[in-house]
Amino acid sequence: MIFNLSKSRFKVYIFWIVYWFIQSVLMSGGKEVHFYLVKNIVLVGLQIFVVYLNLKVLFPLFFMKKKYLLYSILSFLLIYIAFTISFGLIDILFGFVYPNFKGMLELRFATDFWEILSGSSFYSLALVCSLVYKLIILNNEKDSAHLELKQNIIKNSKNKIITIKEGHQTHKIAIDDVYYIKGLKEYVVWHTKSRNVIALQTMRSIEESYKELGFLRVHKSYILNRKYIDTIQSNSVFVNGEQIPIGRAYKSNLLELNFN
Structure with missing residues (x-):
C-alpha cells in the first residue's frame, strides 16, 4: 500500500x-x-x-x-x-x-x-x-453479539459449552461452571467457578437464549444457573451461598421452579 x-x-x-x-x-x-x-x-x-x-x-x-x-x-x-x-x-x-x-x-x-x-x-x-x-x-455491536450468541448456543449446546466474547478475547466456559450472570447497564458479568467475565450483551438476549440450558431470570439484573440454587426465600435466593435479590416481576419463575 x-x-x-x-x-x-x-x-x-x-x-x-x-x-x-x-x-x-x-x-x-x-x-x-x-x-x-x-x-x-x-x-x-x-x-x-x-x-x-x-x-x-x-x-x-x-x-x-x-x-x-x-x-x-x-x-x-x-x-x-x-x-x-x-x-x-x-x-x-x-x-x-x-x-x-x-x-x-x-x-x-x-x-x-x-x-x-x-x-x-x-x-x-x-x-x-x-x-x-x-x-x-x-x-x-449488540445485534452482532446477539447473533453470535445464538450461533454459539447452537454450536456448543451439545457439549454444554458457552462461548463468551470479552473485548478481543473469546472464552469457552462450561455451563456447569456458571453460577449466575449480573447485568451492568450495557454489559453483563458472568460469575463462574474460576473467574468473572465481562461481555457486551443484554440480559434479555441471555434470558431468551439460555433458558433451555438451565438458566433462570429472577431479577432485572440477575440470571441464575438453577443447578446452584440452594435456598429460596420470599425476597431473595441463595446461589452457591451468595444472596441474590428476587424481582417482583420474576417471582412466578421461582414459584414454578418450587413446584417442579
Missing part, C-alpha cells in the same frame, strides 16, 4: 477532505470558492475537534454512564468554545493567505443567543452526527 496508514484511518482522512471541499462549495454558492476553502480549514478543523472530543471523552464518560444533563451542559460548552475561538483562528489563517488582510486577532465572546445559534450550527451538527453514529455502532 502506498500510504503507511490503516484502511480505516485512510478512509477517515478522505471523508474529511471531501467534506471540507463540499461544505466550502455549498457555502460559496459557486462564487469565490477559494475564500471559503480557506475559511473552512478552520471550520472543518474545529468540527473534527468537536467530533473526536465527543467520541473519546464526552460520550464514554458521561452519555454512556447516563449522566445526560452533564453531557448536555458540556456539549453546549464545547460547541460555544469552538464557536468562540473560530473568529481568531480564521483571522490568523487569513493573515497568512492574504497579506493585505488585517483581522481583529482577539478573542470574541458572543452573547447574543441568535448569533450563537446560527454561528455554532456547524459544530452542533458535527456533535449530533457523531452521537448518532456512535449509537448506531453500539446498536450494531
Whole structure:
C-alpha cells in the first residue's frame, strides 16, 4: 500500500477532505470558492475537534454512564468554545493567505443567543452526527453479539459449552461452571467457578437464549444457573451461598421452579 496508514484511518482522512471541499462549495454558492476553502480549514478543523472530543471523552464518560444533563451542559460548552475561538483562528489563517488582510486577532465572546445559534450550527451538527453514529455502532455491536450468541448456543449446546466474547478475547466456559450472570447497564458479568467475565450483551438476549440450558431470570439484573440454587426465600435466593435479590416481576419463575 502506498500510504503507511490503516484502511480505516485512510478512509477517515478522505471523508474529511471531501467534506471540507463540499461544505466550502455549498457555502460559496459557486462564487469565490477559494475564500471559503480557506475559511473552512478552520471550520472543518474545529468540527473534527468537536467530533473526536465527543467520541473519546464526552460520550464514554458521561452519555454512556447516563449522566445526560452533564453531557448536555458540556456539549453546549464545547460547541460555544469552538464557536468562540473560530473568529481568531480564521483571522490568523487569513493573515497568512492574504497579506493585505488585517483581522481583529482577539478573542470574541458572543452573547447574543441568535448569533450563537446560527454561528455554532456547524459544530452542533458535527456533535449530533457523531452521537448518532456512535449509537448506531453500539446498536450494531449488540445485534452482532446477539447473533453470535445464538450461533454459539447452537454450536456448543451439545457439549454444554458457552462461548463468551470479552473485548478481543473469546472464552469457552462450561455451563456447569456458571453460577449466575449480573447485568451492568450495557454489559453483563458472568460469575463462574474460576473467574468473572465481562461481555457486551443484554440480559434479555441471555434470558431468551439460555433458558433451555438451565438458566433462570429472577431479577432485572440477575440470571441464575438453577443447578446452584440452594435456598429460596420470599425476597431473595441463595446461589452457591451468595444472596441474590428476587424481582417482583420474576417471582412466578421461582414459584414454578418450587413446584417442579
